[in-house]
Amino acid sequence: MKKIDFEYLKKIVGPENITNNPVDLYAYSSDASVHQAMPQVVIRPKTIEEVQKIIKYANKNKVPVVPRGAGSGTSGHSVPIDGGIVLDMKHMNRILEIVPEDMLVRVEPGVVDDDLNRALKPYGLFYPPAPASSRIATIGGEIGANASGVRSVKYGATRDYVMGMKVVLADGSLVNLGSNTRVHSSGYQLERLIVGAEGTLGIVVEATMRIYPLPKYRCLGVADFDKLEDAGNAISEIIASGAQPSLLELMDGIGIVAVNKALNLGLPEVGAIILFEADGNVKSAIDYEIKKMKEICEKHKGYGIEVSYDAKERQRLFGGRKKLFASLSKYKEGIVCTDLADDMGVPNSKVAECAKKIHEIAKRNNVIMAVYGHCGSGVIHTKIMLDPKKASQWKDAEKVVEELYDYVHSIGGVTSAEHGIGLSKAPAWKKARKDILPMMWAIKKALDPNNILNPHKLMDAPNDWVKATGLRYKVGK
Amino acid sequence: MAKNIEFERTKKWENELDKCIRCGYCYELCPLFKSYGWESDTPRGKLLMVYGMITEKIKPTQEIVDKIFQCFYCKNCSDNCSAGVPVTDILTDARADLINAGFEVEGTIAHIDEELCSVCGICMSLCKYDALKIVDTGKGKLKVKVDKIECRGCGLCLAACPSGAITQKEGCNVTLPELHESVKEVLKDEDKKLLVFACNWSVFPGMQLSETETLIKTPHGIIVTMCSGRVAPELVLDAFEEGAWGVMVAGCPPEECDHNGNYKARRRLILLKNVLKDLNIEPERVKLEWVSTGESAKLEGMIKDFAKKLEKLGPIKIEV
Numbered sequence: 042m043k044k045i046d047f048e049y050l051k052k053i054v055g056p057e058n059i060t061n062n063p064v065d066l067y068a069y070s071s072d073a074s075v076h077q078a079m080p081q082v083v084i085r086p087k088t089i090e091e092v093q094k095i096i097k098y099a100n101k102n103k104v105p106v107v108p109r110g111a112g113s114g115t116s117g118h119s120v121p122i123d124g125g126i127v128l129d130m131k132h133m134n135r136i137l138e139i140v141p142e143d144m145l146v147r148v149e150p151g152v153v154d155d156d157l158n159r160a161l162k163p164y165g166l167f168y169p170p171a172p173a174s175s176r177i178a179t180i181g182g183e184i185g186a187n188a189s190g191v192r193s194v195k196y197g198a199t200r201d202y203v204m205g206m207k208v209v210l211a212d213g214s215l216v217n218l219g220s221n222t223r224v225h226s227s228g229y230q231l232e233r234l235i236v237g238a239e240g241t242l243g244i245v246v247e248a249t250m251r252i253y254p255l256p257k258y259r260c261l262g263v264a265d266f267d268k269l270e271d272a273g274n275a276i277s278e279i280i281a282s283g284a285q286p287s288l289l290e291l292m293d294g295i296g297i298v299a300v301n302k303a304l305n306l307g308l309p310e311v312g313a314i315i316l317f318e319a320d321g322n323v324k325s326a327i328d329y330e331i332k333k334m335k336e337i338c339e340k341h342k343g344y345g346i347e348v349s350y351d352a353k354e355r356q357r358l359f360g361g362r363k364k365l366f367a368s369l370s371k372y373k374e375g376i377v378c379t380d381l382a383d384d385m386g387v388p389n390s391k392v393a394e395c396a397k398k399i400h401e402i403a404k405r406n407n408v409i410m411a412v413y414g415h416c417g418s419g420v421i422h423t424k425i426m427l428d429p430k431k432a433s434q435w436k437d438a439e440k441v442v443e444e445l446y447d448y449v450h451s452i453g454g455v456t457s458a459e460h461g462i463g464l465s466k467a468p469a470w471k472k473a474r475k476d477i478l479p480m481m482w483a484i485k486k487a488l489d490p491n492n493i494l495n496p497h498k499l500m501d502a503p504n505d506w507v508k509a510t511g512l513r514y515k516v517g518k
Numbered sequence: 519m520a521k522n523i524e525f526e527r528t529k530k531w532e533n534e535l536d537k538c539i540r541c542g543y544c545y546e547l548c549p550l551f552k553s554y555g556w557e558s559d560t561p562r563g564k565l566l567m568v569y570g571m572i573t574e575k576i577k578p579t580q581e582i583v584d585k586i587f588q589c590f591y592c593k594n595c596s597d598n599c600s601a602g603v604p605v606t607d608i609l610t611d612a613r614a615d616l617i618n619a620g621f622e623v624e625g626t627i628a629h630i631d632e633e634l635c636s637v638c639g640i641c642m643s644l645c646k647y648d649a650l651k652i653v654d655t656g657k658g659k660l661k662v663k664v665d666k667i668e669c670r671g672c673g674l675c676l677a678a679c680p681s682g683a684i685t686q687k688e689g690c691n692v693t694l695p696e697l698h699e700s701v702k703e704v705l706k707d708e709d710k711k712l713l714v715f716a717c718n719w720s721v722f723p724g725m726q727l728s729e730t731e732t733l734i735k736t737p738h739g740i741i742v743t744m745c746s747g748r749v750a751p752e753l754v755l756d757a758f759e760e761g762a763w764g765v766m767v768a769g770c771p772p773e774e775c776d777h778n779g780n781y782k783a784r785r786r787l788i789l790l791k792n793v794l795k796d797l798n799i800e801p802e803r804v805k806l807e808w809v810s811t812g813e814s815a816k817l818e819g820m821i822k823d824f825a826k827k828l829e830k831l832g833p834i835k836i837e838v
Contacts, residue, residue, distance in 0.1 A: 064585055067576055367601040515575070
């Protein structure tokens with residue numbers, strides 16, 4: 042590992058914003074993925090100038106720099122595989138400007154998604170991407186992963202909201218990308234290049250994001266299904282019918298049992314449930330959409346359908362989904378939820394088939410997998426539930442990851458729909474997208490010739506994700 | 519110095535620690551994270567350290583101990599953990615093992631200055647956790663001893679100690695000197711005629727992670743306290759001295775305070791009102807309100823109503 046001049050960096054940010062205390066380094070060794078690797082230094086910059094000085098130093102001395110938001114990444118994006126500096130961006134957390142007349146907001150990267158929405162609410166506005174982790178996820182992290190969430194079926198992903206951004210490049214220079222206008226046709230859309238780059242091309246230090254008026258009404262419905270395939274088919278048909286859901290979620294029986302155990306929700310333990318929502322300013326239009334989706338659910342043997350406009354009731358119906366990821370660890374004693382093969386995207390017509398295939402692959406390889414997700418956008422979330430203490434279970438997980446991604450890619454799906462590639466998904470993604478890797482490398486080399494920005498992630502990640510870093514679990518023999 | 523120790527009490531939690539998926543929901547409302555802002559101050563960061571120690575990935579050091587002993591036991595972490603990891607129970611057992619291994623601890627635990635302590639025992643009657651005991655020093659003297667494992671750092675004893683003998687580590691804006699400073703700072707602004715001490719656990723007005731306006735929209739001053747039971751009478755008098763026309767204490771409704779601090783606040787404010795009468799200050803300038811989690815709109819309304827009443831009363835007419 043490269044030697045780092047701690048005293049020099051301390052002068053840039055002050056002693057209170059830098060640490061090489063082993064306690065802190067250990068705490069920053071993990072995110073929400075299975076990976077673990079220690080940085081050498083953690084720095085909390087407060088200004089753009091500080092970020093520039095740190096990056097200039099790192100570039101000159103070829104020290105890796107890993108930007109980190111909430112540390113809620115699921116694939117190891119912010120795990121410092123080569124040591125170096127972790128830049129904790131949470132302290133650049135000011136909402137700089139809310140401009141309702143231009144429908145935009147200017148924020149620092151550490152602003153938390155929910156906090157932004159709280160600040161926008163009095164203006165009757167909102168920032169729609171809303172990943173499930175919105176209570177802690179930062180805008181910078183969401184840009185890095187091109188995050189999206191439950192409403193992506195109507196409102197899209199982070200990339201659809203980025204108007205402009207300030208980025209510190211690998212040589213420490215500052216660039217202003219994009220514009221303050223809703224469209225621009227003025228050269229490469231470089232602001233979009235940074236979205237989903239996982240911190241490998243530059244450090245986002247400010248972002249100008251599009252915002253929307255809050256809809257006057259929201260109506261949420263829930264339908265039960267005995268068979269997961271029926272629920273999957275209902276989803277495909279809802280999308281193909283031209284209905285306009287603002288949310289279309291699936292949760293399978295494993296997920297239902299887990300949230301019932303964790304949150305005591307008393308949901309009926311059926312094969313699957315679908316949550317569907319419509320929003321807007323005209324109630325009759327929402328009624329129309331809800332009726333249409335309800336009928337399609339019934340056509341596919343959906344029953345026990347409840348719908349509600351009431352905010353509290355909607356929260357009750359949706360509460361379990363929001364906490365599903367963590368609840369999965371409660372499914373069965375002795376097994377835990379690991380964040381692997383967690384967010385593939387598939388064409389809508391393949392949702393039912395894919396859901397069935399996931400359970401098949403899991404069973405064959407001695408693990409349990411829940412199927413849920415924003416299936417209206419083709420996003421299927423799974424988690425591999427296993428006994429982390431057994432080395433054999435990690436071999437099982439390896440096989441599941443490989444088989445599952447081979448299948449997903451074979452039906453025209455993508456490795457990651459909204460969490461990013463990082464470390465754990467990189468081998469499967471590289472295998473599937475060989476054609477684009479040289480282009481990505483060319484961009485990376487042009488912008489970061491010394492490979493200091495989040496090195497060994499994406500196309501640069503090791504081919505064996507289990508051994509890429511240490512695992513944060515204690516694995517026996 | 520790193521030590522090799524047995525984690526007799528903590529080892530049983532290994533399976534529970536495996537369940538932590540590190541989603542981070544535990545730190546959203548963590549006052550320690552809010553105060554210091556490092557990952558090592560988050561509940562999930564501390565759990566990672568505990569896991570590291572019991573699985574022998576890392577060795578316990580004084581730095582780790584210092585972090586583990588910083589916790590106010592508000593349990594926002596455990597309550598928000600959908601994986602059901604009993605965060606504070608695990609930390610308590612880790613504390614016990616680390617103390618048994620001979621580590622020096624300070625953290626957020628109450629500290630008693632024996633020179634100032636008169637061993638009156640008031641603090642003991644307030645402590646819900648039986649963490650304070652009078653013991654014989656063996657030299658014919660008695661002293662109050664803090665059980666460092668059981669002390670939850672709630673701070674009720676600090677606010678009640680007549681000798682000012684009990685302190686806590688500064689840095690989280692919970693000690694009396696820090697709160698005195700906050701009162702001065704907020705009331706520097708002459709337009710702020712009303713000061714609200716708002717309980718952190720009831721309405722979380724200061725608990726957002728980003729630097730935005732507080733959730734409570736009011737032109738008046740708000741100081742977030744870790745519990746209404748921490749609002750010592752002298753803080754209210756301080757506010758009057760600094761020019762406040764009135765002081766509101768917003769605490770958890772009955773039965774909702776983990777530490778019973780709300781009852782302590784109520785009793786204290788009744789006594790204070792009697793003192794105010796003797797000083798010719800209208801007792802209605804002090805108001806206690808119960809506000810539950812998420813009732814920020816209700817608190818906003820209460821502040822508005824109270825401000826209207828204060829407008830009628832005008833400024834305090836005597837020197838405090």
